[in-house]
Amino acid sequence: MSAIRREHLLREGQPPWRQTEGLLTECGKPIVGSRDDPTYNGATVYTRAELAAFIREHGQRRAVLVYCVTCVDAAQRWKEWAEDPNSCINRESGPYAPTAETLRRELFALADLVRLHEEEFDQLLRARDETINLADRRREKKRQGLM
Ligand SMILES: [Zn+2]
Numbered sequence: 001m002s003a004i005r006r007e008h009l010l011r012e013g014q015p016p017w018r019q020t021e022g023l024l025t026e027c028g029k030p031i032v033g034s035r036d037d038p039t040y041n042g043a044t045v046y047t048r049a050e051l052a053a054f055i056r057e058h059g060q061r062r063a064v065l066v067y068c069v070t071c072v073d074a075a076q077r078w079k080e081w082a083e084d085p086n087s088c089i090n091r092e093s094g095p096y097a098p099t100a101e102t103l104r105r106e107l108f109a110l111a112d113l114v115r116l117h118e119e120e121f122d123q124l125l126r127a128r129d130e131t132i133n134l135a136d137r138r139r140e141k142k143r144q145g146l147m
């Protein structure tokens with residue numbers, strides 16, 4: 001009996017600094033290639049956007065016939081980095097995450113990088129705080145009906 005082939009999805013909620021080493025499918029299989037051209041076991045690995053387009057055209061039921069169910073569940077449960085980095089780090093560092101050791105090494109390297117570039121790091125943090133403050137002010141004006 002041959003196994004039914006299912007398409008896998010790229011785990012897009014991975015830290016953005018991970019471009020090749022440590023890239024995985026949503027279900028935890030190692031990716032060969034890069035984020036732009038990911039493959040697993042010689043087959044194309046699809047993106048969340050491609051899954052969403054498939055579901056719009058064919059529906060959720062057909063999607064689980066074509067795509068790996070674990071990949072589909074994970075893609076719909078875990079957020080992407082840009083949406084929520086905390087969700088990403090929680091997933092990557094969980095007790096059953098195959099990437100926990102990779103993330104540990106990366107965090108040590110990031111801390112070293114910050115130590116080497118403390119001034120730029122502080123500037124980037126201040127710039128983010130200012131962006132957040134501007135967004136808060138806009139929301140407050142909108143709430144007061146001034147915008
Ligand atoms: Zn999968």
